[in-house]
Amino acid sequence: MEISQTPLSSNKTSKSRTAFPSASSPAARLQEGSKAAKLQEASRISPETAPVELKKGQMLRGKIVDLRYNSVRIRLEPGQQIITAGLEGDFPLAIGETAQFQVLQDSSDRLVLKYIPANMQAATETMIEKALLASKLPLTDSNKALVMTLLDYKMSIDKQTLQTMVKLSHQYHDTSFLTLVLMHKYNLPVTKGNIARFEAYTNGTNQLLTQVNAVTKNIAELLPSIGEANASDALFQVNDTLLSLLEENADTKAFDFPAQTTLGSILPEEDRLLLGEALKQQIEAGSPVSAAISDNIIDKIADGTLPLSDTIALLTDTFMPEQVSLHTLKNEMNGQAGPLHANSLPLPESDPAAAIIAILIKKYPMVTDSPKEIRDLLNAQERENLLTYVGSYPMADDLREQIAAGTARIQDLLQWIKSSLSPTNPHAAKELLQSPEYSKLLAEAFRDKWTLTPEKLRTKDSVLRLYEDLEEDLKKLDHLLETGKEVTETSRLQEPVKSMQENLTFLKDLNQIAAYLPLPIQFKNQDAQCDLYVLARKKAAHPLKDGFTLLLHLDMTHLGMLNIHVRLEQKQILAKFYTEKPESRQLLSDHMSALTDALQKKGYRLHAEVTDTYEQPDLVKDLIEPDTEDSDIRRYTFDVRT
Template identity: 25%
Template sequence: MQVSDLLTQYQNNLSSGSEVSTKTKGIEQLVETVKQLKTGNIFEGTVNSIRGTQVILGLSSGQNITARLDAGLSLSKGQSVFFQVKSNDGEQIRIKPIAMGAGQGNPTLMQALDAASLAVSERNLNMVNAMMKEGMSIDSKSLQNMARQIGSVPGSQPETIVQMQKLQLPIDANSVEQFENYKADRRQVLSQVQDLVAVLGESFLDDAVDTQTMVGQNNRLVAFFGDLSMQEAFATGEAVYAEEMLPAEGQESVDLEYLSQRAGIFSQTLEDMDAYEAGTLGNSLDQGTFADLQNVLGQMPSFIKEHANFFTAEGQLLPQTKVDAFLQEVSVFLGQNAGRLSKESVQDLLRSKGYQKLFSDLVTKEWTVAPQDLPKEHSISHLYEKMSQQIHDLEQLADKFPSAKETIQGTANSLSQNIEFMNQLSQMYSYVQVPIRLRGQNVNSELFVYRNGGRDKGADDELTAFLHFDMDNLGGVDISVKMLQKNVSANWYLEDADSLTLLEENMHLLTDRLEKKGYTCSMKLEQDAKKIDFVEDFLKADQKSSGEVHRYSFDVRA
């Protein structure tokens, strides 16, 4: 939308030397006012009339200006509209109508900005509006301080800075980014760990990397996250090779007849696979990935012969083999034989789904905690201390992975910032994420603790807990639990009707266990998934909590 007719009329009067009438003097005052409008300024106008593309706007001063509508704009007579100045070169002013949020049309906002000597811009209006919503003072000093805080983080949303200031959280570029992630449910530490594992695994996919470099990268990572000594892990190409292992053409050969003889027996082994102890190949791999690993190892018969304890007499991989021991022995074998193995056989092994899954488990084992370790004093703090140190070391180690260096460092840095922000939160709020390692799965849990002004919980105080689950099979599940002494009541909210039916049919399993422990239970189930908001349901609620509340949120595979 352009405001030009008014300026043209005034300038024509001046250039022609016409007598300046009282009406023209009024125009002069209006023109000077309009000329002083800077880009980003906002003013209010009422649509008095519309003729084609021409619209007459009434200002709060009682004066009118004529503007031309751009294509696509729609206004109606009598409509009160806020306009923002897009540009003003002294000859032509371009303005645009803007949608004002709830409360922004209140003249109090503009008066507050004017008193604080701040420009009436959409950004500043959003700031004042957000402060009013949070119940914060909008005196001149408070507005000026908030404007400085917002300006210190370019590109930040005023609402975000206002919320963080209200919650007394430290404000910088990293903390603002993490706060936005937490608000948008992108805060899971375990999810970021899995992202990092995927990035590390992809470092083996570069075809331009030669065999010894690929082996060296693998061994560095296994040594970094496992118990293998660095001396063994870095022995790439420098070890003494046994002459009897060298095939005629200097390459690892594959005995196809030998593999064929084992195929039938191996299939039977897969059918007989059952639940195995945690930390074993059978526990970590499903039948498909287990078979995949067996097949690629078949390309390295010398490994099978040297590690008979990992295989049956027929050469079948034993499901009860420990993952740690297996990865360590693979690393030593590759390090000692990098110059004698074909690039294809090494690539097939390191890129196989089975090996990638074992490597993933190796990392997540380092960065998760077992349920039995949770009661141990400082188990969580020790976990994050170890993670922080290893992430720092991993960023330095990234130099050894030229093709994936930036991705590794970026992903590791994001995880590090998340942990640091969580540490900042924990200084003022009882909050921590606990990545838990369960049988056959890893769980990202969040612990929220609300306390009533620091008052110690008495025996007669009611405890309220909120649990959120995101499950592969059950979908979203939210549970509201209240406990008073030994009386427990829980409301279950499920987004899926089939999941609701499944839980209704099996809820007695839970209530029976609780009753055996001396609890009286009342369970209600309904189909109505609830959305939990991190800021509203935790941080803000903590400031006004009238009782003690615990919230646990889990990301679980059913």
């Protein structure tokens, strides 16, 4: 990045480094109440300053010109440029001293340095020089900074490592040493694309939701563009392929059983009696949700009259405490599609009821996500237009009425269109498929399939199924592009589909070293990118056995940035909400009792704290290298003979 004399703007986080004017600048003579004017004037100090290129991990040396709180102005050696930066850690420094620093952060609006104590500088420099000489590499500032980064992140500085890293630094000269070092350390494929993805994830700018929206937008524009330049056959073929994608993976979705379905219609009496006994055992064991299990409910299970939906809800609440939650979490975070087994339940594996419960919960998961209706997407005029397009096709009166009223479900309407389109009336079909109303329905159906709602998240393995669907659907879209090359308009999908496929592949690699998933969330009136971090110590023998810590990072339209730290131990939840805005803190505080009551009904005790001290999550510090010591210089050995 380029650093000139302009001080950094202040940041709201506790790690922010406030800029300040020089005592000799015009800004210093302004009144105290004009802080903004001070900063503006301060940006014009030091006319002799020329821009200087800095990289993460780079070593700097210079004289301290000014020092206030955690901010420092340094006149660099040998070029005499002046930079303003934040200082992290302990720094027993004074104005006028000459010291050595390392670049920790070099974003466009913030520079952060680490002070290297004088008693460590000589030993460290000697070690770095020996390592470079042993590897037959020149003693340049760049090479020294690279070795320092390797030391900071506990990596070997043998000949092979240094030569590999120097080669990579030359090949990707615009990439920070920290990125190259961490990618090499954790065997992440070092390519131009992966470097961009790694840096985007570490600075919080890679949003899966953005890619989902890009693909759905191109799908919406695809059929109109095909219809303008091709015969109707090509249009019908592509549309049929897209609608088939929406119908696939049905076996992984919640089973949409009729509301009146009873347990007796799908489970024999012998199995129902076993379920009743298992529930009685939970009452005797003092299960937190045992209060919801009455004798009347057990009797209804035995005679088979309890609705299936109520049965599944009861079994889910009773037999899916931490044991099942952890099973689900571990599968979803490491990408394994391991199903729920009987031994995942809080029952002896030999208990015959365990297998019955596991099968029921898996086969008949709760349907908690209400199907989206077309009135959520199309206004009255657009619905009238849609009826005009389909007017020449035979249609049941009730469906026609539902379209007019807007109560027709998007998925049902698309299925009807797929089965009703006739090649005998190509003009009417083409008019429908090219209409903006149909494009909206198609794009929304894919967006709904490729995002999560709060209701979907209540269903077990919903995150895992989302990623499985994305991966499979992108493969099929890629196949459509390969087989339909003669339809040149499909090429508009090539770049966004390829980009998302590569992103999913990189996420798999990233999850080998850090339990992290980006979640595209769809709320009622807005979308939000949610990042899920599991903050478990990697070296622990059983990191999730006795509880675990999660960090949820959300970017909300109205609430702003929000971090939620959640610690789950047994049935106790410790949660801290960090908001970006004071008004968001107040809003969450005012409604926290509703969350507390809802969790209490599930058998959990919530202890919550809300504060407006938001900090941007750091993937490297929080997950990848949580134990990196900033100021320690450890003993490293390298073989001169190599």
